[in-house]
Amino acid sequence: MANTRNPADRQLVRALNQSMVLNVVREQGPISRAAIARRTGLSQATVGAIVPALIEQGLVSEGAAPASGVGRPPTLVDLDRDSYNVVGMKLMEDRIVGAITDLEAGTVAQHETELTSLQVPDVVGAATEFVARLLADADLSSDQVLGVGVGLAGVIDAEHGICRSSPFLGWENVPIASLLEERLDVPVRVDNDVNTLALAERWFGVGQGSDNFVVISLGRGVGFSYVANGSVNRGAHGGAGEFGHTVVDASDERCPCGNVGCLEASVGEVGLIARASRVAVALDIPAPATGSALYAAAADVPELRALLTDAGMALGRGIANVVNLFGPDLVIISGEGVEAGDAMLGGLAETVDAHVHSGLRKSYELVVEPLRDEAWARGAASLVLDALFESPMRTTAAHAWQKGGIV
Ligand SMILES: [Zn+2]
Known part of the structure; x- marks a missing residue:
């Protein structure tokens, strides 16, 4: 130096x-x-x-x-922390949730709005109005905003700000960051929503002490993010981490992705409700229509509880594979599906431990974190904060390397 x-x-x-x-x-x-x-x-x-x-x-x-x-x-x-603000929002298939945060991802104002159309110009228009509304609620002007972070499900090319593929939104190759930048006139960063959760954990949550951890989100699908040596690992094209579509048993259950036997078919809400409906028909009881209804019904119906326990065991085997492959020191389980509680997650640690390579036992901590309402928005805001706090060495070294070496 x-x-x-x-x-x-x-x-x-x-x-x-x-x-x-x-x-x-x-x-x-x-x-x-x-x-x-x-x-x-x-x-x-x-x-x-x-x-x-x-x-x-x-x-x-x-x-x-x-x-x-x-x-x-x-x-x-x-x-x-109050000198600048950041906007974070998550685009979902029916709504936008978002927040303005301070420099520690503390929520200053939050808002939620319905999306009536998923056509790209309509979403861009709704997101622009959404940011204006948040700024007005917080009594801030746009020059106090460092940037806007956007999280969405799917394969996202974070480097170029392009949504490569999002089945939930029906989008293919949408340059969402630049479309929003044109309207908002502030820097916009875009990433897969579970990656944004991982960034929030890294900078402000339980991931603060770890450089190698994974976040698994349970909900309609099964999301995954892997932080390796302090950075989110996005793979070559932004699509790394399709943990939900790995296969951990010989189940012939059809996954929403079209394949058979995916983990998501056993553990994701869509798959769970489909199985629960078949159990309900056999028992002649009302079929639970939502995850919450299923988790509540499982308290009284042993067959439904067994279904959740099986799902937890499939998840545990999947997590053991993740630990064996990546050797994280922390595994964070989050998402709406955590609401399933002990019926699904009570035996998780034992299942993981039973399948992890003996040399890796006790090498990691398993943390179940209930997802608070604004967590997705704070996660998206962390995309901008990540750019603020990240060491310039990473970006500069990569740049120098491309130009022909650092020496
Ligand atoms: Zn699948």
């Missing part, structure tokens, strides 16, 4: 140091300049130059700590 040879190198070193300081303040603030220097390994002089620059950008603020006994209270640096 000391032998910086040209202005571009020096610029990169400055950006890296600034990113390190910003992240230490985000994770550990309020924190003194001396403690920042210790944590980052930077000199006090370097930290002394970076902190005022971050203050000028409005990202951090500095103030005296509360007095405690003898001596002058130290001056502490903290993230200025």
Whole structure:
């Protein structure tokens, strides 16, 4: 780092140091300049130059700590979480849910609106009105917004902001980020919705202490995101993580994707309700029409409870495969399907453990997280925050590599 040879190198070193300081303040603030220097390994002089620059950008603020006994209270640096805002929204097949957040993904205002058409121009128009409404609710102007993050189900090319394929919306190759940018006049980032949940966990949730973890979302389908070495792994084309369409048993159940025996056919809400309907017909009881109705009915009907237990075991075998393949130290289970409760998830840890390679047992933690209403929107907002907090090394190194090497 000391032998910086040209202005571009020096610029990169400055950006890296600034990113390190910003992240230490985000994770550990309020924190003194001396403690920042210790944590980052930077000199006090370097930290002394970076902190005022971050203050000028409005990202951090500095103030005296509360007095405690003898001596002058130290001056502490903290993230200025209210200086800028971010908008996050999730596009669903029937509605948009969204929120304005501060720099720690804390919700400032939230809103939900129905979508009456899934034609691309109609969705772009509705999303534009939606952002205007959120800004008005929070009494903010668009120049206080760093960017807009959008999460949606499907194969999403996050790098180019293109929805390659989303069966829920019926979209193929829609350049949704640039269409929204033209209307909103702020940077827009787009990603698969479960990837946005993973980013929210990474920066602000239980994933904060982990560089290698997976998020599995249970709902209509089974979503999956894999954070490897601190970054969401999207595969070569944005389609990595079709965990729901892996096969973990010899079931001949038809999946909504058209294949037979997919995990999603056993564990996804659509598949569960189809199976529950057959059980209900055999028992001559009313068929549950929704996941919530099924979970409630399972409390009184052992056959329905057994169906959920079987689903939990299929999920456990699937998760064991994930642990065997990727070796994460944390597996987060989330999504509306977590509502199934103990009937499905009670034996999950044992099933996973029974199928994980012996050398990997006890190497990971399994966390079940109920999904709060605004979590999807906060996740989408985290797409923008990810760009703010991510080390410039990753993007710059990739760029330099493409141009012919870093050396
Ligand atoms: Zn499938």
